[in-house]
Amino acid sequence: MTNEDGIRTQESVRELSSVDGETAVITGASSGIGRAVAETFVADGADVVICSRTQEDVESVAEELNEADVPGSVLPVECDVTDRDSVEALAEAAVEEFGEVDLLVNNAGGSGSGGPLHEVEGDEWDGVVDVNLTGVYNVTTAFSDALREDGGAVVNTASMAGRYGVAGMGPYSAAKAGVSALTRTLADEWAGDDVRVNAVEPGFVATPPVREMLDVEMPEREGADRRIGQPDEIADTIRFLASDAASFVTGQTIAPTGPPNTFEPPEV
Structure with a gap:
């Protein structure tokens, strides 16, 4: 939309920057980043399906x-992203409620207990990889038909830890x-279906666990x-x-982190 001089109008700029009227699914949305995404999308006018394990x-x-x-409006659904039957039920609930899915935010994750790699038990490794990486696969493939039918967008939550590698994590x-690599792969595969796939790599964010760990207030x-x-x-x-x-952005990983760093804990 442009005015008589061929210049974009304020309304057109706002419309492009909005998710108003879209239907979105957000995993891991009970707190932290996922909840903030839900609040932002709903305030913008999107209908949102949110899920967590509880x-x-x-x-x-x-x-x-x-x-x-x-x-916007919100539909809550209990879902464990590591359980494919649970994820299929999430997809069915979303389509039944809203008829379509335009946007998918894969945010569910967890860092596990940590420690040197040679001391990490196999079950601990499996659990962390399942929720953070396999969970993205499970949810994305469950919504593949809905997303590819009319085009849409996927945003995955990766981490600066994935870029640098962090001792003890x-x-x-x-x-x-793996999430970042999967993002690039899927962006290439789904571009022809008019689905953009990107990721964010947050640095330290004042989610409840980080605030507790670092003993800091919300900045x-x-x-x-x-x-x-x-x-x-x-x-x-x-x-x-x-x-x-x-x-015109797909297959990219954006890093909202503040000044460049190597994911070292900030001094507080």
Whole structure:
């Protein structure tokens, strides 16, 4: 949309940057980044399906957002992304409720207990890789038909740990590196179906576990020298990648991290 001088209008810019009217599925949405994405999308006017492994947790988020003065709506679904039957049920619930799925945000994950790689038990390795990498495969393939039918966008949550590799976080680093590689592969395979696939690699973000670990408060959203970001800042990056404003962005991994770093814990 342009005006009589051929210049884009304010309305057209806002429309491109919006997910208004879209249907989105967000995994791992009971807290932290996933919840922030849900809040951002609903405030923008999207209908959102949110899930986590515990129904009570995700229901409380949905209840709060559905009672808020926002244009979108929320459907809570209990789902374990490592269980393919559970993921298939999530896909069926989303399509039954809204008829289509335009956007998918693969956010479910967890770092595990950590420790030197030679001390990591096989079950610990399997659990971390299953939720962070295999879970992305499970959810994405379950929604492949819905996404490819009319085009759409996928945004995966990777990590700076996957870019650099972090001592004491071997399984998590490997799994998140796999998410970035899977993102590039899928972007190539699905470009012909008009589906864009991108990822974010957050640095340290003030999610509840990080705030507890580092004993910090939620940072203000100002200052370029911050080493810790807000979940809302990652949500805004995801919203951009999901919107038509990123129409020429696919197969990319965006790193919202503050100043360049090697994923070393910030001094607090």
